[in-house]
Amino acid sequence: MMSSMIEVEVTKVKQLTDVIREFTLSPMEGALPGFSSGSHIQLHLPTSHRVLKKAYSLLSDPADTSSYRIAVRLQEHSKGGSRFMHEGLSEGDHLHITPPSNLFAPNSSARHHLLIAGGIGITPFLSYLAEFQRQSKSYELHYAYRGGVTDAYVTDLRQAFSAKLHTYDSNLQQRLDLDQLLSNQSVGTHVYVCGPERLRHSVQEAATKNAWSPSRIHWEAFSGAEPGQAFQVELARLNKTLEVSADESLLEALEASGVEIPNLCRGGVCGQCATTYLEGDVDHRDAFLSQADQSQQLMPCVSRGMCGSRIVLDL
Amino acid sequence: MSVIFNPIETYRDDFTFRNTSKAIKRFPFPFPEDQYMYSVNIEPALKGETGSVFEHWFDIDEHYRSEVAERAKVLEKDPDRCLVMPHMELAAWDSLALLMTHLASDYPEWFELHRSGDQWIWENHALNLRQAFTYGDATTLPCEPLEYITRQVQGDFAILDQRDNNLWMDAGMVTGPADWSIKFDAGMNFTQWHAPVPMAHKMGVFDRALKYLMNIQVDRPVRRLNWTMTVNPRLDTSSETYHEWGHERSLVTSENIGQMVHLRVELQFLARLPRSHALMFSIRTYLIRLDELATQPEWACRLHRVLRDLPDELADYKGLSQYRALVVDWLKSYDPAESTCCAE
Numbered sequence A: 001m002m003s004s005m006i007e008v009e010v011t012k013v014k015q016l017t018d019v020i021r022e023f024t025l026s027p028m029e030g031a032l033p034g035f036s037s038g039s040h041i042q043l044h045l046p047t048s049h050r051v052l053k054k055a056y057s058l059l060s061d062p063a064d065t066s067s068y069r070i071a072v073r074l075q076e077h078s079k080g081g082s083r084f085m086h087e088g089l090s091e092g093d094h095l096h097i098t099p100p101s102n103l104f105a106p107n108s109s110a111r112h113h114l115l116i117a118g119g120i121g122i123t124p125f126l127s128y129l130a131e132f133q134r135q136s137k138s139y140e141l142h143y144a145y146r147g148g149v150t151d152a153y154v155t156d157l158r159q160a161f162s163a164k165l166h167t168y169d170s171n172l173q174q175r176l177d178l179d180q181l182l183s184n185q186s187v188g189t190h191v192y193v194c195g196p197e198r199l200r201h202s203v204q205e206a207a208t209k210n211a212w213s214p215s216r217i218h219w220e221a222f223s224g225a226e227p228g229q230a231f232q233v234e235l236a237r238l239n240k241t242l243e244v245s246a247d248e249s250l251l252e253a254l255e256a257s258g259v260e261i262p263n264l265c266r267g268g269v270c271g272q273c274a275t276t277y278l279e280g281d282v283d284h285r286d287a288f289l290s291q292a293d294q295s296q297q298l299m300p301c302v303s304r305g306m307c308g309s310r311i312v313l314d315l
Numbered sequence B: 001m002s003v004i005f006n007p008i009e010t011y012r013d014d015f016t017f018r019n020t021s022k023a024i025k026r027f028p029f030p031f032p033e034d035q036y037m038y039s040v041n042i043e044p045a046l047k048g049e050t051g052s053v054f055e056h057w058f059d060i061d062e063h064y065r066s067e068v069a070e071r072a073k074v075l076e077k078d079p080d081r082c083l084v085m086p087h088m089e090l091a092a093w094d095s096l097a098l099l100m101t102h103l104a105s106d107y108p109e110w111f112e113l114h115r116s117g118d119q120w121i122w123e124n125h126a127l128n129l130r131q132a133f134t135y136g137d138a139t140t141l142p143c144e145p146l147e148y149i150t151r152q153v154q155g156d157f158a159i160l161d162q163r164d165n166n167l168w169m170d171a172g173m174v175t176g177p178a179d180w181s182i183k184f185d186a187g188m189n190f191t192q193w194h195a196p197v198p199m200a201h202k203m204g205v206f207d208r209a210l211k212y213l214m215n216i217q218v219d220r221p222v223r224r225l226n227w228t229m230t231v232n233p234r235l236d237t238s239s240e241t242y243h244e245w246g247h248e249r250s251l252v253t254s255e256n257i258g259q260m261v262h263l264r265v266e267l268q269f270l271a272r273l274p275r276s277h278a279l280m281f282s283i284r285t286y287l288i289r290l291d292e293l294a295t296q297p298e299w300a301c302r303l304h305r306v307l308r309d310l311p312d313e314l315a316d317y318k319g320l321s322q323y324r325a326l327v328v329d330w331l332k333s334y335d336p337a338e339s340t341c342c343a344e
């Protein structure tokens, strides 16, 4: 399903540390769609050579839909996303964003929420805290950072949530002992981690070692989601070639060229759009076809040709 | 085109419920083909034609006042048909906000919502209600927020918590279910509450449906149709009141079929609740007696074939077996036996 884009204006840019900037995004009119704690949006960044799609967690209070706030860390080897955000974007600029979606929601059955943030990974938890406070939920936040570099929100957090906050500044050689932290929790506790890949691995390792069931361990997953890549498709019987761009589905490309394919869910589950292909490396993303069927059929609403490849459809 | 409400009709005792010809024309006839089998028949809920049941997210029709009155009767006897577990409080407010904003913008002649920060005023002209309240503060409403708003809307509601890769029935208002019960299903997950359904599990229908539902995004609702049959226009066929309606199946005769037997279609609509990330599942039930249905001969023709060829397991599950043969016989005269019926 393609989500319709929303146009927003950058109404405030705040430099929080040398490498972290916060952006306030406001609607052109009215309010923005509501969102839940842990939600992210995708920004479409018009960099000089192409439109980059980048996902960022919303860090503002879900009760406030007058604007969204996100924070971006400048990555040293940035291929353009964070560099553009830091150098190419200023107050008054307009951007397109997707409506919020959530792959990192707090688990309502948890009796205690254990939040572990590394550096810029603090952002989704900022949207948790407002809601947790209001609902009097039991939680604690462990925040590891490098003082003066990635400690963007530590002052605010100390003021508002000091009793629940534990900080670890690597400049001061303060270490977060995950093994000890996770060995001291009751079975009603859920752990949430957001930050560098190695922090996530350490948390998973410590949790496994202490016999936590996987359903109690949560991490922000959107960073791993594969974006679409452009590819070519040939329609064997119609004798036609189409270019499928990175931001459209194969189904949409077929429709745009006047080829009607039966479809219903547009999300890879109903089975309606199954199409036979004759050649090509297919990136199957559906939940309908069996592995055996996938050698002959693909679901164009979600599946694509591998990057830069060409697939031939029996159409 | 404004909705006009019928004088109060009943869904019990003397069963005065009837459809006007306008309601018959917009009835969501559920069969795209001459045969029926379970499938993942879910589609994006795009805005439908003006006047159709698909025009708005929440369809209000001529039976509005009658259905609201029926819900009140059920709740009077059995207040537990509305359930909100403590962790669903935010989702209950979310539901109230979603319903109020859509009703007010889709039916401005009947519903008005005025908001200033968390100070809200809700006006329901159809029921002559006016309520000023503080959003998020349940003490400023006459009852719990999900109950408050769903007492003023047609259709049942299940509010699903999403966690552990599943959906959990942790809140709802269910006064007119087709032979199930919110009390029994409370706290169950998607796989558990669907356990009684035959065949579909093996076909993989539920695994695929669940995946799809968990990905529903804010402002991208989806819908599907489901169907069964009910003897008499009885909305409340909840499992726990089976003793009140189960025996009516044996009262069907070839003389009274047209008045007694109803096709019951559920327009199921699923929307992500923005603030709580819960999922709203609304079940808007449409009833049509076979006399009314037969005013559209192509529907009668198609229903004839569907019922005739329906697998026994499905007919048993839907509770049709006792009177299916009678109905098939009654519908036969509408089937010219051409290759396919010409219903849309």
Ligand code: HEM
Pocket (backbone or CB within 6 Å): B038, B039, B040, B041, B042, B158, B160, B167, B169, B179, B180, B181, B185, B190, B193, B194, B195, B196, B197, B200, B205, B206, B209, B210, B213, B224, B226, B227, B228, B281, B317, B318
């Ligand atoms: C999350 C939203 C949903 C809820 C709350 C829900 C609830 C239910 C319930 C309570 C029943 C009755 C089971 C019984 O006999 O006790 C049922 C039946 C059924 N459901 Fe769902 N359901 C949902 C979504 C879906 C979806 C998306 C599908 C898509 C295929 C589906 C397919 C079915 C089927 C095929 C039946 C059997 C109906 C019949 O033959 O009359 N359900 N559902």
Ligand code: FES
Pocket (backbone or CB within 6 Å): A262, A263, A264, A265, A266, A267, A268, A269, A270, A271, A272, A273, A274, A286, A288, A299, A300, A301, A302
């Ligand atoms: S449209 Fe449903 S699987 Fe493609």
